[in-house]
Amino acid sequence: MTLHREGKGSIIIAVILFLLINFLTYKFLYPSYPIIFYFLLIVTLVVLGLVISFFRIPNRNYTINPSAVVAPCDGKVVVIEEVQADEYFSDRRIQVSIFMSPLNVHVNRNPVAGEVVYNQYHKGKYLVAWHPKSSTENERHSNVYRVGDKEVLTKQIAGALAKRIVNYLSVGDKVTQAGEMGFIKFGSRVDLLLPLNADIKVKIGDVAVGGITEIAHW
Structure with missing residues (x-):
């Protein structure tokens, strides 16, 4: 470690x-x-x-699977639902949200290997991370990864305790799966927005391990 x-x-x-x-x-x-x-x-x-x-x-053997979207952080899966995308995408997507407690590892990792085509910081509130509106109203940093003809969006979302989001990516970066995306100090939550045809491999309540747990196949 x-x-x-x-x-x-x-x-x-x-x-x-x-x-x-x-x-x-x-x-x-x-x-x-x-x-x-x-x-x-x-x-x-x-x-x-x-x-x-x-x-x-922690010392870990990370998942490298071009067909999989891996967990961007450690934590508990708290949301799996179809939503209307509120940025970058204009269609409906499957949102998978992972809540990070203060005891979790706080490093955030790339869910896929590909090119970063969108990178945007948003000022916002500091609602508790499990609040339904935290995904759209809290301070957050969004990235979109493109893998061939597929794209996935991640949101690092601040919470009531997490007041600093760090993101290491820039548009045009070619990234590796499970490489470092950023860091949220003292926990909060990370959202994934996936295509509707993604095959979700987790359920609400599952404990995800960043860079290892396969959230979905596509």
């Missing part, structure tokens, strides 16, 4: 705060209230561990 470069600043700040808080509590509380000191030590250690875990990159 390695740590993602997006976590460098956050981890440094977390370590400094951990050391400062425990130095001060040891100096001023330990002599008279050792139990409080140990309690705060455990709490801050847990918080530090969580911050570090937010930026972990």
Whole structure:
């Protein structure tokens, strides 16, 4: 396991705060209230561990399958429905949404290998990620990948806690399947918009693994 470069600043700040808080509590509380000191030590250690875990990159063997659309992130499948596309496409599409909790790996990955033909950031709200309107009203970053005559759109969507979306792609990029698309700090959700004839391989409630789980075949 390695740590993602997006976590460098956050981890440094977390370590400094951990050391400062425990130095001060040891100096001023330990002599008279050792139990409080140990309690705060455990709490801050847990918080530090969580911050570090937010930026972990597990060692994985990623799925490479030209016929498959793989999960763009870790998390739970919370939406599978036919929708009217609200950007880039003008037709109806199948939307598959994956909710990322704060405990999930937060790296976002390319669902397919192909060319990036659309890349757009949208300012917006910070509704909770499972809100029905978060897909269209929240801050988000959209990409469209073209694979031959097929296209798939992804949306990195911010939530109530996730206030920073990072996207590494540009129009014209040729990308590999399961390569890094971006990062959403502290979780949220990623949507996929697929053609109506896509063969969906997951169901609501399934736990997806980014870059590995096959969401659909086309």
